[in-house]
Amino acid sequence: MATETLIWLIPLPPALAFFLIVLFTNRNKALSHTIAVGAAFLSWLGSMIVFVRALRVESLGENPFESSVNWLPTGDTWFRAGVLVDPLTAVTLFFVAWTVLMIFIYSVGYHNFGQPAGDHDHKGLPPHGATVDEHGHKHVVPSVEPLYSRFFAFIGLFAFGMFTLVVSDNLLTLFVGWEIMGLCSYLLIGFWYGKKSARDAAVKAFMTTRIGDVFMLLGIAYLYSVTGTLSFREIFTETTLRTLASIPSMVNGLSSAGLIGLLLFIGTIGKSAQFPLHVWLPDAMEGPTPVSAMIHAATMVSGGVYTAIRMFPLLSLDSTTMSIVAFIGAFTALFAATIALAQNDIKRVLAYSTISQLGFMIAALGIGAYVAAVFHLITHAFFKALLFLGSGSVIHGMEHGVLHTGKHDVDPQDMFNMGGLKNKMPITFWTFLIGGFALSGFPIVTAGFWSKDEILADAFAHNLPVFVTLAVAAFLTAFYTMRQITLTFLGEPRTKEAAHAHETPWTMTTPLVVLSVLAIGYGWIGIPEHFPLLGGLVPNWLHDFVGGTLAEHPEALEFNVVPLLTSLVVALGGLGLGYLMYRNVNSPAEDKLQLGFLKNKYYFDEIYDVVFIKPVTWFADKVVYQIMDKGFIDGILHLFGPGTQGIGDGIRNYFDLPVINKFFGDGSANATYFSGEKLRLAQTGRIQQYLMLALILFLAIGAALYFLIKV
Amino acid sequence: MVPLSWYLIFSAALFSVGLFGVLTRRNAVAILLGVELMLNSVNVNLAAFWRYGNVTDIAGQVFAIIVFAVAAAEVSVGLALVISIYRKRNTVIADDLDMLKF
């Protein structure tokens, strides 16, 4: 098959799976997940083929795979929509396809496929376990998710959105994929809609990202009005970019390129949960864990960063925009890392670390380190998906313990309820350890080290304040990661539930192992050439390949020992300090970092509530509803009533009754009745007589026409 | 060589005979037989005009094929109606089926 055709086909299987499941196979759990996983596998296969073919192309950046069709008529021309695979898309496809496939497989186990239906399970609530009678001995086992098929339909649609976003060659279809993901995010966060917290989190995520989306749409519209095109290949030509940079915008001091870049970047802020729109991501942990892994670590938030990276040539035109980007990224990285220090929920820690790591990428982009941002995007996707899936595995194991003891008030997600899981869940522990070390940037062996090191090196070369901020953030990252690992896996079990935890089934552990291999191995493709000892052993493939996306290839950095030492120190130091501090901590009270402002996330939710939500509610209720609607508009409407009624009465009495009814109405009826009475005798019901009459008429008319026209 | 006018006269005659059948037969099935004759005369005309016009322009034969399809549809529905009526009223004499009158 031609590669272009194949690219067109990549997003389709998950969408088909969505419709198939929703329309036909909703009742059959096994069939539903077979369809969904099969679709993910097809997309994965297509992506891998495209990826391998992309590797074979010399200088893919200049000659990408592209194909487009006429989509919307715009006056005389057409808006063309299509697909594009350049180096950036190729590597993104690679990690998206892998993580999506792994998460699909993981979901089968996570939702307890093959277990009996629960005793008291309700749709829209997490399953509570089922009582099984085995050899006369009753015990409780996990029960299957009631809305199992629906889950697979939703993540299928979600994967469709992500693939669409990745392969599209223009901003509009990218935006379509973006919005589909927004919808799926809403649906999946609120998947257990029976819980109020899940409902609220879903609405919150939807509304918050919506703010970013509106700005992004404005940016797209502005871009279209200036350039007349939304296709990446057409925008990123030198002439178009120069035009964009030279036209001033309506905002003082910004070129239109800067304004557009800023608007698009606000979209990214919303989607990738950057400060100040980061508040939705931690709450989104209300969804099932595969959702957290998929949406809020590996793909959707990556989609935001991907878009920012994609628009890099546009962003980099204006230095003001670039500094805003760099500032937001660096600030978010540090800020989220501090909050993560004081979280006790295993998933929340990961959520804040996600925000923080995304901040790293954004910061890297802001200082112009294009390749480093891409590199970290990929490695982060792998190890963060791994961590989330691992935490899901932990929670699952803990729920096993909860079912065993029957004490449902024990929170299976609280790290202080855990401890000592290393022996209970060895595969989960080792893979989680690999993921955690990758996140912390454990030197040499993990992928996270190489990507983070590259960001730090770039920051050191270009922007010292950013470098310092990121270094501190990296230190905190290593610290809270080790805190998490220590509290969860090391030491002795702190509760009976933890003591009875179980390793999870193979459907869940297999993705963990696969992802941990990728989390280690993927770092080796991007080792800088001048790195001591290892540099040059493997060519710095990523830099050459991804750098080819840009018109001007970015130069490889000179090697400098300072950032290397910094990353070594912060990673090892953070890990060591974390282990030492939390080795003997057994309850939240003993934790010295449970500071109020950290625990409450700097009171951001409360601030937003007071600053935005309360006034808006007040305005809507008092001003819009009471004064505008009830007083003003209803008053006008009430005026209309009597007036119209008066006119209507007049017309009825002086026009309708005498003229229309008496004369036209009754008169025509009487005339019709009279003539019908006379004419009905001609209607015999005999079809052939009718036919003869019709024929006579036809012949007469025909003869008349013939002779009249002829003579 | 047969002149075109022969075909036209033949088909006109066939048409008129069919028309006579449609107008006068009492049996509803026989009326449909007449309709078939009329449709056939049309087909003869179409084929003749194809042959005597531009042979490479196949339109005449295409129309004839479509007339075949229409004839098949007409007969199947017509006969189904006849049989249905026969079941309900035990007659297929067209003059007896005068429920359409006042």
Place this chain on the structure above:
Amino acid sequence: MTVDQVIFLAVALLTLFAALRVVTTGNIVHAAFWLIAALFGVAVIFALLNASFLAVVQVVVYIGAIAMLFIFAVMLTRKEMRDRGPQLNPNWRFGALLAAVAFGGLLLIVNGWSGVTKTASAVPSDFDAVSALGNALVSPDAYVLPFEVASVLLVAALIGAVYVAFNQK
């Protein structure tokens, strides 16, 4: 007179005779069989016109299917099959007059048309009418739409026929 003309005249007269028997014969089953004879005559006319496909389809569709349907229908309406009374309705003379007038009118039109003396050009030797017909029926530039509409009509008619004739008891 050439061989073609002889064959044409013979077939045309036989066909017209058969057609007349269709509309006049008292026995409705015979009418159906006479119809088959008339249809066969038309098939021969098609063959004379070098429209071999139409000729064969005429036999397959009309004689093989439509005429069979007629015979089935006649035999399913058993009471009328035995009816040996008058087969024409009372005002058949008026109907005959109308048919004659129609025939006269058609003759008048044929007579007045200038193209009637046209002669047929020979079919080009490399021209394959069957494949041209096939291509025309499925080519988007030609008649695929009427063809598809006709097929939809057929399906609708068949479903309708089954529904109408289906015995609800």
Place this chain on the structure above:
Amino acid sequence: MDFLKDPLKVAADWLLGIFAGWGMAELWADILIAFLGIFVLIALLMLLDILLVWIERKVVSRFQSRIGPNRLGPFGLIQPFADIIKLLIKEDTTPEGADRALYNLAPILSMMAVLILWAVMPLAPTILNVDLNVGVLYIIAAGAIGTLSIIMAGWSSNNKYSLIGAFREAAVMLSFEIPMLTMMLIPTIFAGSMGVAAITQAQDVWYFFLAPLAAVIFLVAAIAELGRSPFDMGEAESELVSGYNIEYSGMKFGMFYAGELLHAFTFGGFWAILFFGGYRFFGLEQVSAFLAIAILFFKAFIGYWIIMWIKYTLLRIRIDHMLAFNWKFLTPVAFTLLMTTAFMNALLADAPSWLYVGGMFLSNVLLAWAALETARYYSRREREKVEGTQKVAPT
């Protein structure tokens, strides 16, 4: 040597010379020669038909562990002639109330429906009879005339058994025409022509290897068209006494009987032509026209033998089962196969020939397997619905 290559042309030239010597106009001489050719062909076919009677009786005897006719002549070869004499001298009865014209016309039409099939039968590379470019449709059209003759015979006999038999037979023939025509379109797709001769000439690979399923379906439909067991609805001796030809006696019955046998043989021949290369056999057909005819007849006899084999092995199927089998199984499978073949043909148009043949063969086998599995699934469900869901314990 010319005579061996193209005997018809040599003979025609010779006759033309003779007629011209008699002072006959060339036109009339041509017409006369054409009629002579038809006459000779029909005469030979009738002889063949007599032989077929003998073969049929011998084969059925062997199937039933008997010897069959063996008194008259060597191996009983003279027996069919004796049969004919018996038929000729029997009383030719016409039942009371019969419709005489149609009653007498029916056997003639029945025989004619078979004989006109031979008009398009390509016997050898030089003897194509009529090379009609819609030959495949022509075969169906001739089948329509056969249906007509059966209806005529059944109705005109004024016997309710014969009428029922005729109705059943006509229903079966109308229904099975559809899969048969569909399967004939598959060689048409391969050869790119509806002409029977063109299909033969295009068969460098026997179409049986490209479309085995089509060959099987064609054979099944052909047996139904013939009205032979297991599809002998029209006769069904045990229910309808003898079906549509119950009132016929003497040579009129003989014509129905001979027509049926020759029809079976003819369809054996068409099966060979459409799926087994017709007169072609590794270039042997180029040596002599007679050899080509011999090859074709050999293949046709194999087909005929298979038809007999089936007839004398299988039991008759009930009429509703048979129509259901056609409409619910054979026709859908035939349509699916036609679409698959057209699709594969377009897909593999540029493929090397081994891939083309292999792909076609595999798609046929796969489709056959899927169709049988589906049928088995539904029949099992149907059976469970009828019998209740009790499971039989495995023995």
